[in-house]
Each structure stands twice: as C-alpha cells, then as structure tokens.
Amino acid sequence: xxxxxxxxxxxxxxxxxxxxxxxxxxxxxxxxxxxxxxxxxxxxxxxxxxxxxxxxxxxxxxxxxxxxxxxxxxxxxxxxxxxxxxxxxxxxxxxxxxxxxxxxxxxxxxxxxxxxxxxxxxxxxxxxxxxxxxxxxxxxxxxxxxxxxxxxxxxxxxxxxxxxxxxxxxxxxxxxxxxxxxxxxxxxxxxxxxxxxxxxxxxxxxxxxxxxxxxxxxxxxxxxxxxxxxxxxxxxxxxxxxxxxxxxxxxxxxxxxxxxxxxxxxxxxxxxxxxxxxxxxxxxxxxxxxxxxxxxxxxxxxxxxxxxxxxxxxxxxxxxxxxxxxxxxxxxxxxxxxxx
Numbered sequence: 001x002x003x004x005x006x007x008x009x010x011x012x013x014x015x016x017x018x019x020x021x022x023x024x025x026x027x028x029x030x031x032x033x034x035x036x037x038x039x040x041x042x043x044x045x046x047x048x049x050x051x052x053x054x055x056x057x058x059x060x061x062x063x064x065x066x067x068x069x070x071x072x073x074x075x076x077x078x079x080x081x082x083x084x085x086x087x088x089x090x091x092x093x094x095x096x097x098x099x100x101x102x103x104x105x106x107x108x109x110x111x112x113x114x115x116x117x118x119x120x121x122x123x124x125x126x127x128x129x130x131x132x133x134x135x136x137x138x139x140x141x142x143x144x145x146x147x148x149x150x151x152x153x154x155x156x157x158x159x160x161x162x163x164x165x166x167x168x169x170x171x172x173x174x175x176x177x178x179x180x181x182x183x184x185x186x187x188x189x190x191x192x193x194x195x196x197x198x199x200x201x202x203x204x205x206x207x208x209x210x211x212x213x214x215x216x217x218x219x220x221x222x223x224x225x226x227x228x229x230x231x232x233x234x235x236x237x238x239x240x241x242x243x244x245x246x247x248x249x250x251x252x253x254x255x256x257x258x259x260x261x262x263x264x265x266x267x268x269x270x271x272x273x274x275x276x277x278x279x280x281x282x283x284x285x286x287x288x289x290x291x292x293x294x295x296x297x298x299x300x301x302x303x304x305x306x307x308x309x310x311x312x313x314x315x316x317x318x319x320x321x322x323x324x325x326x327x328x329x330x331x332x333x334x335x336x337x338x339x340x
Contacts, residue, residue: 003071003106004036007064007098009057012285012312016144019135021159021185022052028285028312031060033098035106037075043106044337045098046290048257052234055094063088063095075106082261093237093260100261101293101335108334115296116329119266125299128325129306130155130179138169145173152325154178155305156203159185163194167201179303181207184234188217192224199226205303207253207280208233219248231280231303239267242275251278251302256294257286269300283308292319292335295327316340 010032017026033045047064049055070084081103085096108115116123131151133144135158148154156170159182170178180203186194191209198206206228210217212235222230229250236245236252238259245252254268265281272279280303281294288309298304304327309315319337321328330336 045102288319295320
C-alpha cells in the first residue's frame with residue numbers, strides 16, 4: 001500500500017499574546033502532515049517545532065523530506081515505521097510526532113475505529129483540562145480568567161518579577177483550583193521562597209520550577225513543598241529520561257511535540273507508572289489535530305492541560321471537545337478530526 005506524504009505550514013494566532021517566563025508572541029507556526037494511501041484514505045498529523053529544543057519550521061520540513069524515503073509499505077507496522085523515522089529524522093521529535101499521528105489516524109480510519117477504542121480505553125476516564133493564563137498585566141489577567149469561564153481549573157504561568165501580584169489578581173476574581181507552571185524561570189531559592197505563597201493561594205500543582213538539568217534543585221523544592229506535587233516538563237522528554245528524574249519529582253508532563261510519537265507517549269505512561277509517578281499530558285499552541293491526538297490517551301493520565309487550540313482564534317480543525325473542562329473524545333475513526 002504505497003503512501004504519499006504532503007505537508008503545509010499553518011499559522012495560528014492566539015487571542016492574546018501568549019507569554020511565559022521565556023517570552024511570548026501572538027502568532028505561531030505548525031506543520032500539518034498528510035499521509036495518503038493508494039485508496040485515497042488520509043491520515044493527519046501535526047508538528048510543533050519548539051525552538052527551546054532546537055527545532056524550527058525548516059528543520060521539520062527537512063525531516064519530512066527525508067522521511068519520504070522511509071514511509072512504510074505496510075502502514076499497520078507502526079513499530080517498524082517509528083524505528084525508520086528515528087533513523088531518518090533523529091533531530092526532529094516534532095516531525096516524527098506528526099508522522100506517528102498521521103499513521104495512527106490512517107490505521108484507525110482503515111479499521112473503522114477511533115484510536116482510544118483500538119487502545120482499549122474508556123473515554124469517560126479522561127480528566128478535565130485546565131485553561132492556561134499567560135503572564136500579563138492585572139487587567140489582562142482578569143479578562144483572561146473571565147474568558148476561561150467554562151473551565152473549572154486554571155493553569156497559571158509564572159516565572160516573572162510579579163508572580164505574587166498575578167496570583168493575588170486571580171484569587172480576587174475566582175476560587176477555582178489553580179496549577180502553576182514556572183517554565184524553568186525560578187532559581188532554587190526563589191522557588192522554595194514561593195512555596196508558602198503557592199500554598200496560601202491554593203495552588204494544587206507546581207510544574208517545572210527550575211531549569212531542566214537542575215534535578216538536585218528540583219528535588220530540594222519537592223522536599224520543601226507543603227504537599228504541592230512537583231511535576232517536570234522540560235526535564236523529561238522521553239521514557240528513558242524517567243528513571244533519572246523519578247527520585248526528584250512527583251510526576252512528569254508528556255507532550256507529543258517533544259517525545260516524538262504516540263507510541264513513545266504510551267511508553268512514557270507505562271514507565272512513569274512503574275516508578276509510581278503522577279502523569280500529566282500537556283500541549284503547545286497547536287491545532288485540534290495535535291490536541292486530539294494527545295486527548296486519545298488522556299484516559300490513562302491524571303492531569304490534563306490540552307487547551308492549546310482553545311487559546312487560538314483560527315484553529316482550522318475540529319476534534320476532541322472540552323465541555324466545561326471535560327475532555328470528550330471523537331467516536332469517528334482514527335483521530336476523528338475534520339476541517340472546520
């Protein structure tokens with residue numbers, strides 16, 4: 001079954017400039033991938049090239065060009081295809097993730113079943129997703145909180161020089177549970193000093209307080225934490241990273257854009273569970289293609305932050321839904337994504 005690979009660059013725009021500890025902007029580019037078989041069945045995937053991990057749009061395009069010579073003759077050989085993609089595109093987890101998603105979408109469509117059913121999952125077990133509030137001025141933060149009205153959980157970006165003001169502003173307008181992501185923006189002393197502040201404001205989870213390589217520091221923050229779980233994102237990219245971080249953290253955050261495939265995401269979940277860790281699924285600023293791909297394994301995780309498409313004003317696709325925060329999975333075959 002010969003496969004044809006096509007891709008296009010899609011520009012997304014967020015409703016507000018999306019700002020984290022490392023900076024931010026309002027326009028974001030992704031690469032949408034299509035794998036088309038000889039019967040005209042299409043599998044869709046998406047690559048988000050994060051500059052933080054040394055990726056770029058040009059790098060993704062080069063990786064996809066290289067992958068054209070490694071497309072599987074049998075699309076059902078997902079394990080073999082993944083091994084080939086690792087060989088031809090070793091530097092682009094984003095491209096490999098898009099190819100993996102497209103293949104899984106194609107296989108699900110050929111079998112007439114959604115991915116979650118092929119994996120034997122119960123969609124009702126998917127957790128509620130948080131809604132992310134980026135770093136901003138108080139009046140903008142109040143506006144963002146109001147716009148997140150249907151979401152029962154907020155994820156707050158910190159790592160600025162006015163973190164306490166942000167928390168105070170949010171608590172003045174809502175009593176919803178909040179989670180905090182510092183995006184590696186704190187020092188060890190700053191993170192430990194912030195712990196009682198986070199406790200006072202009712203924070204229920206702390207993500208990536210320190211730079212990725214400072215596991216000893218992250219462990220110190222965790223030991224000092226007043227019962228707030230410490231989860232790492234940038235410190236843990238793939239399953240083989242988990243044994244090294246497990247002693248220092250309470251949990252990990254899985255993202256398709258950094259782990260490189262749906263199969264790797266499932267391996268990460270299994271490995272994290274073997275180490276007794278909490279499992280979170282997160283996202284980038286992406287279309288509903290990538291968000292829906294991650295949503296299909298959401299029934300296996302504890303915490304979800306799958307609002308990347310909801311933060312945009314021009315997502316070209318419709319896929320997994322979020323109803324008052326609750327992730328709802330499509331029942332149509334494959335990913336179940338369609339053009340808007």
